[in-house]
Amino acid sequence: MVTPARLLQTGESVPLSEITWDTVFAVVLVVGMSYVMVKLANVLMLALANRLHVRRFRVTLLIPIVEVAVYAAAAYVIVMVALDPSQEQLIAFAGLFGAALGFGFKELVTDVLGGLAILFERPYRIGDQVSIGDHYGEVVDIGLRSTRLQTLDDDLVTIPNHVFFADSIVNGNDGNAEMLLTVDFYVDHDTDPSVAARIVEEGITTSQYVYVTDDHPVSIRLEASPYYYTITGKAYVNDLRNETAFKTDITKRVLAAFDGEEIESPQPPQARALEAAV
Amino acid sequence: MWELQAPVEYKKTNKKFFRTIYKQGDIQTGVRSLSITVEELEAAGLDEQLEAVETAVETHIEGTYSNVAVVSEPFAGREVFLDYAEEEFGAAAGRITFEEVVTGELPEFPVAEIVLVDNCHYLYTRQIGGFDVLETFLDRIVNRDALYVTSWNRYAWTYLSAVTDVQAAFPEQIQIPRLDANQVANLLTTHHGTPLPMFVEDEDSGRMRSVDVEWSEFSVGSDRTVSLPYPELHPEYVLSRVRTDAEFDIEAVVYRRIAQLSEGDPGVATILWDRSIRDGRIAPSYVQEFDKPIDIDHDQAFVLEVILTNERIAYDQLDRVCGEVAVDQALQALLTQEVISIDDDDRIQIDPVRLYSAVEHLAGRQLVW
Numbered sequence: 337m338v339t340p341a342r343l344l345q346t347g348e349s350v351p352l353s354e355i356t357w358d359t360v361f362a363v364v365l366v367v368g369m370s371y372v373m374v375k376l377a378n379v380l381m382l383a384l385a386n387r388l389h390v391r392r393f394r395v396t397l398l399i400p401i402v403e404v405a406v407y408a409a410a411a412y413v414i415v416m417v418a419l420d421p422s423q424e425q426l427i428a429f430a431g432l433f434g435a436a437l438g439f440g441f442k443e444l445v446t447d448v449l450g451g452l453a454i455l456f457e458r459p460y461r462i463g464d465q466v467s468i469g470d471h472y473g474e475v476v477d478i479g480l481r482s483t484r485l486q487t488l489d490d491d492l493v494t495i496p497n498h499v500f501f502a503d504s505i506v507n508g509n510d511g512n513a514e515m516l517l518t519v520d521f522y523v524d525h526d527t528d529p530s531v532a533a534r535i536v537e538e539g540i541t542t543s544q545y546v547y548v549t550d551d552h553p554v555s556i557r558l559e560a561s562p563y564y565y566t567i568t569g570k571a572y573v574n575d576l577r578n579e580t581a582f583k584t585d586i587t588k589r590v591l592a593a594f595d596g597e598e599i600e601s602p603q604p605p606q607a608r609a610l611e612a613a614v
Numbered sequence: 615m616w617e618l619q620a621p622v623e624y625k626k627t628n629k630k631f632f633r634t635i636y637k638q639g640d641i642q643t644g645v646r647s648l649s650i651t652v653e654e655l656e657a658a659g660l661d662e663q664l665e666a667v668e669t670a671v672e673t674h675i676e677g678t679y680s681n682v683a684v685v686s687e688p689f690a691g692r693e694v695f696l697d698y699a700e701e702e703f704g705a706a707a708g709r710i711t712f713e714e715v716v717t718g719e720l721p722e723f724p725v726a727e728i729v730l731v732d733n734c735h736y737l738y739t740r741q742i743g744g745f746d747v748l749e750t751f752l753d754r755i756v757n758r759d760a761l762y763v764t765s766w767n768r769y770a771w772t773y774l775s776a777v778t779d780v781q782a783a784f785p786e787q788i789q790i791p792r793l794d795a796n797q798v799a800n801l802l803t804t805h806h807g808t809p810l811p812m813f814v815e816d817e818d819s820g821r822m823r824s825v826d827v828e829w830s831e832f833s834v835g836s837d838r839t840v841s842l843p844y845p846e847l848h849p850e851y852v853l854s855r856v857r858t859d860a861e862f863d864i865e866a867v868v869y870r871r872i873a874q875l876s877e878g879d880p881g882v883a884t885i886l887w888d889r890s891i892r893d894g895r896i897a898p899s900y901v902q903e904f905d906k907p908i909d910i911d912h913d914q915a916f917v918l919e920v921i922l923t924n925e926r927i928a929y930d931q932l933d934r935v936c937g938e939v940a941v942d943q944a945l946q947a948l949l950t951q952e953v954i955s956i957d958d959d960d961r962i963q964i965d966p967v968r969l970y971s972a973v974e975h976l977a978g979r980q981l982v983w
Binding site: 388389390391513514535538539541542544547548549550553554574575578588589590593 | 980
């Protein structure tokens with residue numbers, strides 16, 4: 337009688353012809369245990385990562401690696417220890433696998449290969465802020481088949497991993513907590529642009545969310561259009577999770593300072609013409 | 615120790631609330647009570663930095679423009695450097711000390727060949743329009759013939775160096791370095807005098823471990839680096855477990871812990887030392903008790919950062935800089951965790967023994983760098 341405990345403890349092999357319900361139970365047990373281990377490891381590593389704040393990427397980097405390692409070990413135990421197929425059976429299985437690929441599992445296999453490629457090539461990692469196709473958000477999970485993004489609207493988007501082969505991926509931070517952001521302000525032509533630019537610069541450099549060093553400078557660009565000036569501030573937020581708060585903080589304080597200096601927002605050309613006529 | 619009255623009726627930016635609720639219990643040791651001396655700094659091996667002040671004056675006398683910025687962690691004793699300069703140069707030196715954030719007009723400076731200016735980090739506030747006084751100051755010092763020897767908070771200096779050209783105005787920058795364990799030992803033996811307290815090891819040796827996990831950057835290929843953990847052995851602690859003459863090794867452990875928890879800061883090291891001595895005995899675990907993690911959110915961390923970069927700040931000024939942040943709630947959280955204290959003048963400051971925890975937390979959030 338082949339029991340699951342015997343299989344796991346002794347590593348005894350069972351020919352496919354002798355597969356019993358106990359063997360099936362052992363396989364299910366291994367799959368279930370590996371699933372629980374992966375989920376538990378994810379929860380623990382994410383909890384640890386969140387305690388590390390900006391250094392969380394050191395831990396989140398390991399999450400998909402642990403996941404693949406556990407599932408690979410489970411697959412090995414199931415195939416080589418519990419089932420132990422003969423060479424002929426392996427060849428037959430490979431033939432069936434090839435046929436399945438051709439008939440409909442191609443996407444799934446491409447997704448898994450994409451997952452492995454993401455794991456080793458690291459175009460992004462858990463915690464990164466990325467754009468994939470039309471979606472922009474924080475990577476919250478990298479699975480073997482798909483990647484999950486949490487958008488700024490708190491939507492959870494599941495993206496199959498095969499897009500790694502077909503689509504361009506934009507990574508905003510590449511494993512760092514800080515991320516470059518831009519904020520635009522538009523002011524009327526009657527404004528002194530240097531005063532407005534200075535307010536924008538100080539609004540950025542005094543934000544509680546800014547990260548500014550010699551390697552991460554704040555820069556200001558001033559552009560003149562026929563009816564208004566555009567002032568673009570570029571700076572690094574100290575943690576990409578503060579992206580929205582950073583932009584909001586800068587915008588609120590800069591607009592308040594504009595009010596104090598009587599710096600006006602640009603008016604549409606029609607309104608200007610009307611004002612001139614009056 | 616500070617004690618909060620519960621339940622606390624929260625009123626945002628209510629100064630009366632702030633005074634009545636928080637002004638309870640004993641006043642903790644503050645900046646003014648630090649008493650680092652020139653002798654102690656020399657014993658710690660900082661004579662090179664002290665001599666740098668003299669060298670800067672000589673360079674100035676020779677006609678080279680050489681304003682000096684003495685930059686250090688809070689409590690590290692940079693005022694001692696200016697005391698030293700004042701004593702060295704006597705009547706040729708005039709001194710002005712900023713005790714709080716300067717707003718409005720910059721005060722007149724003493725007319726002297728050498729002008730000593732303490733706490734220049736009070737010349738800016740972290741808000742729009744908050745750099746005007748600093749710019750006036752920088753304009754003033756480049757247009758005068760006098761030599762300016764100034765002192766700055768390290769975190770404020772790093773921030774200002776990134777967002778202004780402050781470093782360009784000070785060709786001579788003297789950084790008070792972090793002391794290693796041997797330097798801390800020399801400092802504390804000079805500070806304490808003889809006889810030293812008895813070094814003991816109690817049952818609970820705190821979080822001192824034989825091996826700690828440290829992180830280091832390793833290059834992978836030409837343009838990539840990865841951070842990997844590596845074990846760091848604490849040999850003196852391991853030896854103290856196996857050798858019979860354990861007292862000597864425990865002494866080394868105590869100094870090492872103080873060096874680590876003080877960030878090598880002379881002022882903090884002496885305070886940690888003084889507070890860790892119990893009935894003439896000191897143990898690693900007594901020192902370790904001051905290493906407590908801080909649990910605060912980002913807004914509260916920002917309030918802590920403003921306190922750290924100002925060193926001592928009045929409630930009104932803190933409230934103005936922090937804008938929409940709920941300052942009272944942040945102060946309550948920081949007081950409850952004994953991270954900050956309030957002195958007789960209602961000035962808020964970091965408790966020196968929590969400097970390490972505070973800096974570690976803020977660096978983890980990239981609020982200081």
